[in-house]
Amino acid sequence: MTTAIIIPARYESTRFPGKPLAEISGKPMIEWIVNAAKGSKLADKIIVATEDQRIFNFVKENLNVEVCITSKDHKCGTDRICEVVKKYPDIKYVVNVQGDEPLMPSEYIDKVLESLISNQAQMTTLIAPLTNSNDLNNPNIVKAIMDKDNFALYFSRSQIPFDRDNRKNIKYFRHIGIYGYTRETILQFSLLPPSPLETAEQLEQLRSLENGVKIKLSVVPKAYPAVDRPEDIKIVEKVLAEQFV
Numbered sequence: 743m744t745t746a747i748i749i750p751a752r753y754e755s756t757r758f759p760g761k762p763l764a765e766i767s768g769k770p771m772i773e774w775i776v777n778a779a780k781g782s783k784l785a786d787k788i789i790v791a792t793e794d795q796r797i798f799n800f801v802k803e804n805l806n807v808e809v810c811i812t813s814k815d816h817k818c819g820t821d822r823i824c825e826v827v828k829k830y831p832d833i834k835y836v837v838n839v840q841g842d843e844p845l846m847p848s849e850y851i852d853k854v855l856e857s858l859i860s861n862q863a864q865m866t867t868l869i870a871p872l873t874n875s876n877d878l879n880n881p882n883i884v885k886a887i888m889d890k891d892n893f894a895l896y897f898s899r900s901q902i903p904f905d906r907d908n909r910k911n912i913k914y915f916r917h918i919g920i921y922g923y924t925r926e927t928i929l930q931f932s933l934l935p936p937s938p939l940e941t942a943e944q945l946e947q948l949r950s951l952e953n954g955v956k957i958k959l960s961v962v963p964k965a966y967p968a969v970d971r972p973e974d975i976k977i978v979e980k981v982l983a984e985q986f987v
Contacts (some may be wrong), residue, residue: 743832743833743834743835744786744787744830744832744833744834744835745784745785745786745787745833745834745835745836745837745855745957746785746786746787746788746789746827746830746833746835746836747748747779747782747785747787747788747789747836747839747851747860748791748823748827748836748837748838748839749772749775749779749789749790749791749836749838749839749840749841750790750791750792750819750822750823750838750840750841751772751775751790751791751794751801751841752792752793752794752804752821752822752841752855753793753794753796753797753887754793754794754814754836755794755843757970757971758970758971758972759798760968761842761969762792762797763796763797763800763965763968764965764972764974764975765929765974766844766969766975766978766979766982767884767979770800771841771842771844771960771969772790772797772800772801772805772841773804773805773873774844774845774886775839775841775844775846775876776788776790776805776878777842777848778808778839778846778848779839779848779851780807780848781848781849782837782848782851782852782855782909782933783848783849783852783945784851784852784855784856784859785820785837785851785852785855787808787826787830787833788807788808788869789807789808789809789810789813789826789830790805790807790808790809790810791809791812791819791822791823791825791826792809792810792811792812793811793813793814793816793822795811796810796986797809797968798811798833808942810825810826810829811987812825812826813815815827818842818946819838819841819932820838820921820928820932821932823836823838823926823928824929824932827925827928827929828929833859834925835855835859835922835923835924835925835929836922836923836924836925837851837854837855837858837920837921837923838921838922838923839851839920840919840920840968842967842969842970843920843966843968843969844969844970844978845966845967845968845978845981845982846965847950848967850868850920850962851920852916852936853866853868853960853962854866854867854920854921854922855922856883856961857913857922857958857960858924858958859924863922863924863934863956863957863958864876864923864926864927864955864956864957865921865922865924865927865950865955865956865957865958866920866921866922866923866957866958866959866960867887867894867917867918867920867922867947867957867958867959867960867969868917868920868958868959868960868962869886869911869915869916869917869920869960869961869962870915870916870918870963870964870965871883871915871916871960871961871964872914872915873914873916873933877916878901878914879900879901881899881900882899882900883896883916884898884899884916884917884919884945884972885897885899885900885901885902885914885915885917886902886915886916886917887902887903887915887969888959888961892958892959892960892961893956893957893958893959893983894947894951894956894958895946896948897917897943897947897948897951898945899943899945901914901942905906915946915959915961917967918962918965919968921947927955929949930953930955931949931955933948934949934953936949937949937951937952937953938952939951940952953968958965965983967981
């Protein structure tokens with residue numbers, strides 16, 4: 743059975759059309775993400791999933807990985823990945839490396855896979871310590887809380903937990919948008935309707951929690967900036983420049 747990294751790469755992004763092909767330090771963003779995936783020691787296959795012929799052509803001609811054209815009608819990257827998984831009956835484990843995470847370390851990808859395989863979990867993801875108090879009330883930074891066995895209790899755009907008595911000894915964590923799934927779990931996800939909490943928070947992982955899927959969390963040292971809007975490219979380029987100093 744195959745372990746696959748699938749990278750959903752949508753051209754028609756509302757906030758940043760053409761985002762996967764936007765240049766970051768001289769290379770299209772999708773190339774940075776594919777290169778991180780190539781650094782995985784645990785994955786057998788890398789597949790880019792896109793609805794756009796321009797992205798398909800670039801990946802096919804330049805990156806030496808598989809690429810699939812998918813429907814334009816998918817409402818989220820997970821649904822796009824499900825379409826690909828259905829085309830590959832040999833895929834047993836899937837890692838969703840999102841197409842706007844050019845700084846995702848290869849070892850983070852393997853951390854998700856290792857947790858998925860060794861824990862026999864249905865679904866896995868990553869969290870990192872949240873140390874900047876200004877980020878607690880930033881709705882663009884998703885917070886996570888977990889139980890004693892490191893399974894997710896909840897994800898929210900709000901501050902969780904709330905430190906009612908201001909004791910200042912609470913450990914806060916932010917979610918990192920990378921997911922591991924068993925084949926059965928991701929295909930089941932695609933059959934479920936959007937859930938009330940998912941709709942309220944606009945966080946699709948809540949659909950899994952509301953339907954009884956246990957999500958194993960692994961803690962990594964830090965989170966890296968993603969690209970949501972054109973102005974985020976300068977932030978990513980700054981981090982890249984600092985890495986190579």
